[in-house]
Amino acid sequence: MLSFTKAYTYNISRLKPSSRLLAIGFSTLFLFSGTSALANKSTTTQLKTTATNSDATWSDFTVLKGDNLSVIFKRAGLTASDVLEISNATATEKTFVRMIPGETLSFQLRDKSLQQIRYVISPNTTIVITKSDAAESGYALSREVKNTVAQQPAISKPLNTIPLSENLTQASEPKVPAALPTTTNTNNDLAGNQIAAQQTSESPVSSLPGTVIKPVSELDLLLQQQDSDQLMNWVYYSVQPKDNLSTIFSRAGLTSTDVHYVSSATKEQRTFNRLMPGERIGFLIRSGHLISVEYIVSPLKTVILSRTDRTNYTVETLQRKPKIGYRSVAGKIENSLFVDALNAGISNNMTMNFAKVFAWDVDFSQDLQPGDRFKVVYEEITIDGKKIKDGNIVAAQFDIGGQSLIGIFYRDSDGGVGFYTPDGHSMRKAFLRMPVEFARISSKFNPRRKHPILNKIRAHKGVDYAAKTGTPIMASGDGKIVYRGRKGGFGNTIVIQHGTSFNTLYAHMSRFNKAYKLGSRVQQGQIIGYVGSTGAVTGPHLHYEFRVDGVHKNPLKVKVPKAPALNSKELDAFKAVAEVAMQKLNKLSYEKIASAN
Structure with a gap:
């Protein structure tokens, strides 16, 4: 009778889902129609299997910072060959693409041979990898999802085992064959539970006529679990000089498609337009899927992107x-x-x-x-x-x-x-006392100064501020640039007109600020150029002149109007x-x- 059951179950697995449901109903009617001896025999068979497996041992390992599959397998006493086989078996699903510290991997070994791996990725979800001769890779993948499918009262197992290759589906009230009463399984028969689980996971139907059941993808399932505490394991990257969103996503193992969706979500806010070195970006990645992004702009400002579906994200800015x-x-x-x-x-x-x-x-x-x-x-x-x-x-x-x-x-x-x-x-x-911060006066206003290059008496009609080449020069007051260019022995020079009575001159600049041209209006304190040594000079400095109604005045002593x-x-x-x-x-x-x- 047991041989018949095994053969029948194998044949059922090869049927189409619609035919499989009828076949399961028939098998249920035949196997559980009331003979307690048959039920007891089935239970005894399961107990024997458990006893046979008693020589298999389980070992649990927690993912640590810096771990990868090879490191964990080595701690478990497994070989490089085991790593290769598991990597090949899970490559399509990207199961171990990004392991997060704190996750748990459990290994079942028999005679030092790997039989099964249980990888807990959230409180609700465990990935199961089981050795199988039927699988081309040598290992079969399945996913145990807690409370994702409504189950009938007779099923006592809390987890549904759902093949990864099939879409996860949900049904409001799964139908079961009429020949299977909900109170028949008094012995909590495990075989009965497995058949019932197959019905709910592989052949879901709705109790409402005409209802279409939408498949739930792996990404959808992960998005539903975003609030799980165990899921909140972030990996952070610091923004480096010359970084952009693409380079940071690449370091995190993400794709250009991820960059595109995140950029589209933040296009209006221009969130990532000006990344600054030292800022941090965190990623929450599960089974190769990007779930959330956290952009720490400053200790006071954080931007969080939460994925809502395959292409879209919500954007939230938190201000502390x-x-x-x-x-x-x-x-x-x-x-x-x-x-x-x-x-x-x-x-x-x-x-x-x-x-x-x-x-x-x-x-x-x-x-x-x-x-x-x-x-x-x-x-x-x-x-x-x-x-x-x-x-x-x-x-x-x-x-x-x-x-x-x-x-x-x-x-x-x-x-x-x-x-x-x-x-x-x-x-x-109205005017700053000095247009170069913390510079040293190398030559004061002097109508009878001996010129250092011409070696003759020539009035020094301004003040010289010695400073390093490239030191910023500020406009001493609000006004309009009326001269900008080369001016004989003054070299690169700017003249600013302030109202009708005042103008100031800035000479020997190494270069001008490109933001301000001839005719530009400037405000007090704005940088108009940089200290240099152009023209007739002995070293880098700023020559600064102050004129009132065309007459040169000592910039250090001239009385200027006060602000209101x-x-x-x-x-x-x-x-x-x-x-x-x-x-x-x-x-x-x-x-x-x-x-x-």
Whole structure:
């Protein structure tokens, strides 16, 4: 009788699905029509098989960082030949294309021969690779999916075994042959369970007439499991210089098709148009399929792409709100502002910002003297207690040359920002004192200077700032470029007209900023060119002239118009801000080098 059952089951497997269902119904009627002896005999056969398999052993291995199939097989005591056979058997399905740390592989061995592998890729899904003489590769692949197909009450096994080569399907209420009562299988017969599982997985039908069942692909199944905790194993790559989306996807083992779909999803946002070195991109890849992308733009901004189907992704931008604290620092000039600020614990970038507050009042190349003092209160931006960057300067004080200069940061009702004196006058003047930051004055304004090359008395109608070739040169005030080109002994020169009365000249440039042409309008502080040594010079420097109504004036001493003060409407709001800022500033003594508020 058992031989008949085996032969009959084999013949059923060769039938078409529609014929197979009728045949299974007949076999069920014949095999389970009530003879308990036959049921007991079937159960005994299964127990014997289990006993026969008792000499087989299982070993579990967890995927570690850096593991590949060869490494894990070696730990399991398997050979390179085993690796090759399994790799060939799973090549089409890309089963082991990307293993994630934390996943589990279980190996069944009998007499050191590999019998089966169970690869748990999620709490709901296990890939099973079983040794089989019937399979061309020597191994048969199947997938155990928990709770993906509605099962009849009589089936007690929690997993359906579904061949990978067939589409996964779902049915709302699978029909079973009328000859198979749902309460017949009192002995929990395993053979009966296998036949019932075949019915639900291979021959699904709907209880609703005319219902068409849509096949569920492997990708669809993975997308349904995106929220699984075990699935959330990301692999991250840092953006390198000259990287683009294609190069990063290639490093992750992804294809140009993946790049195309992700680029299409983010086309409007231009998410990946300007990748910067140091940014990070993470990928969630399952069985060779890209499931999600995480683009960490900064500690405050992350863009997440979640796949919804074969070609589309949803795009979500997450903005974290940082915590803003305050840091207060004081120091004394002994060497230079940069050196002494660094010794006091201020970053170079913050020192530059501090200097810009007083750029209209202080010539840092000649005004600073030993003993001058400075204070600054500024924001510190943190996430989870970790500093990510410096924020705005809240208040700054510079005691220099017997006078105390104070600048307070204020944002007006229109969103404009600037620094103001405690009584509401802007720190910004119409012109900068020096158009090159932290340069050294090599020659001052002198109507009777002896020319270093011509060796005769010739008026030096400007100020020379010595600096390295390529040092940026800024427009000292708002205006229009009225000359740009070569100008005799001045070499590469720019002249800017500021209103009707003022113009400034910048000479000996190594090159111009290509963004500004003859006739371009520029704003104070914008870079118009770079220090050089063109023309009649002895070394790289900027020659800077200042003219009022066509008359040369000493740029270091000329009196220039002030920027307008706050109007009465803004003044009340500013005073409230200034009061708080001054309290923070006054708490800081010069003896107390630094503190955090």
